[in-house]
Amino acid sequence: MENNWDIVIKPRERLLSVDLGEIWRYRDLCSLFVKRNIVTQYKQTILGPLWYVIQPALTVVMYMVVFGGIAGIPTDGVPQPLFYLAGVCMWQYFADCLNSTSNTFVNNAGIFGKVYFPRLVSPLSDVISNLLRFGIQFGLFAVVYVWYIFKGIPVSPNWYALLFPVLVIMMAGLSLGFGVLISSMTTKYRDLRILFTFIVQLWMYATPIVYPLSQVKGRVLAGIDLYTLMRINPVTPVIETFKYGFLNAGEFIGWGWLAYSFLFMIALLCFGVVVFNKVQKSFMDTV
């Protein structure tokens, strides 16, 4: 009689009581959230999903002018549009996921305050719905890629391009991990949110998006080896492998660094989810 309760609500539970089965039971909700995010984003716009293409295209043009033209940063011999587009595609997915997941609690306070469902469904659906956008942008990349091949410019993928699905999962994992961690911390102290939008902007420059990693090699700033420092950034190995695989330029960052990035992602995700799980219980009181 004592033990057959279905639901027990208590103040503090064990730290690692993340109920993944429950999230699975709410998979329909997750898919509906994904649908909502996609359907509602460009409602009542004329160009609609075309914006998914226009944004990166304009960004690439901008980079070509500023970094390629004015600053004159080389692109490892790869045509500039292709080089920038590869970086923008991947980074944009990461940044989009990060921005939406890091505001989970604040943006969904209205729903979270009224009904219970596993809160993790919400950032998870953000990451999934951003995949569509990423897919379209990757399509743009593919079109430009094929166009260059037809023009006879020597771009060709190598075997590392097969890592692509893993790289996307790593990007998703990293952004989800960082996102839930930040959203858990920002329920109480909003300062972090302001700081964070700013950090994401700067982070892009600490990742080889607008320049190849090879340019950093051998540079030392205030006694710190920049090359090592940049590779510690867990996003760098992912971006570099992607570029190396598809553009076949520069050199492979090495399995060690890729494994480091992967393990970083797993650890971050576990930590983030545990913290998120702890915060979700009473965030309504502080948000």
Added chain:
Amino acid sequence: MATAIEFENVGKQYRLGLVSTQTLSHDLQRWWTMNVLRKEDPYLRVGETNDRSVKGTSDYVWALRDIDFKVEQGDVVGIIGRNGAGKSTLLKLLSRVTAPTTGAIRARGRIGSLLEVGTGFHPEMTGRENIFMNGAILGMTKSEIASKLDEIVDFSGCERYLDTPVKRYSSGMMVRLGFAVAAHLDPEILVVDEVLAVGDAEFQKKAIGKMKDVSQGEGRTVLFVSHNMAAVKNLCKNGIVLRNGMVAYSGSSFNCVDFYLQDCSDLKRPYSIYAKEETVDKSKEVVFLSISLKDMKDQIKKSENISFEFDLFSNASIENCRINTTIFTIDGTPIGGVSSDSFFSTSINQRKKVTLSLHDHHLVPGKYYASFSVGIGNSLTGQRDFEVVQQAVVFSIVSDNEEGSVVQWSKSWGNMLFPYYQEVIY
């Protein structure tokens, strides 16, 4: 029957004022005392009640304290109380929107909570899309919703607008659609916050009917918060009255409503003083100094007479005074009245005590209050009241012998038991 929900010593503490200021210092202090000094949480202070009108000494309040009750399966429990008594907090804890500070809540079966109608509705999406969205948020699967879609649409009565974005809906239509989804939820436990207040009369009737079906026909447990006493009485078997975050009364819903209404007004006395002899209003010819029940007895047996004692003061010489009485149930429904004969006269500056006894009152057990007026004349000759006092005394009618009565009187039958029928057989 099995227990569906059990609250055990549940408490919920909130911090007052602006949450964002000083929280860091409080957090650090709390962390220091709890983790380094290994002491109790310095901000969990005991013994302070949550009275919203009184300034407290601490920044922290208990929105709920020591909540201990059980709900049987298939029961419909009304939760009533004043604003800020903790009703919504209780439902929030049960729907797992926020966690309790102390204690534990245990439940059997799925909990469906309806703290708001149409949670998660997206204005840009159509009615149909929102039905799925809302249903999924409330815990239904896509196939469950799809199988009930026709019923939901039919119940809401919004078929024509099904493929229109809900931002074009009237607020009433939005509510109808939201409630329609929620009404087709099948959790074993349904938690409903004041949602019937919106929607037109037809829809309210429909919604209450649906909730009745759910509890009676399908054996679900319902927790229902409302300020609509009629709905509570109509829908609920049992009730809980919350006051300042604690359970003030629990019992049948009729008794709960009575308790709450008495608690809400300042109707607490069998005895009232209106004026002192030195400070009476000189502009009135005759005034009440005090009104009380005879012997201060506010529990009156059904067969006994109800006797009121009046202490009057006269500023003028008046002949043929009479006292009118109206008796109300505790929720303010007038039951009936009686006018005395013109049975006393007064002279200037005279203090007078009179007693009136009501025989054969036929009131059924329950709580009542009475209002009085002193004056002259009646509706035929033209009347004049010198003074009227509302809600002067409160009394209870109790049955003559608690266990002896064959039939337990139900409040839904009214407040008077008529003496007898003249029976004729042809």
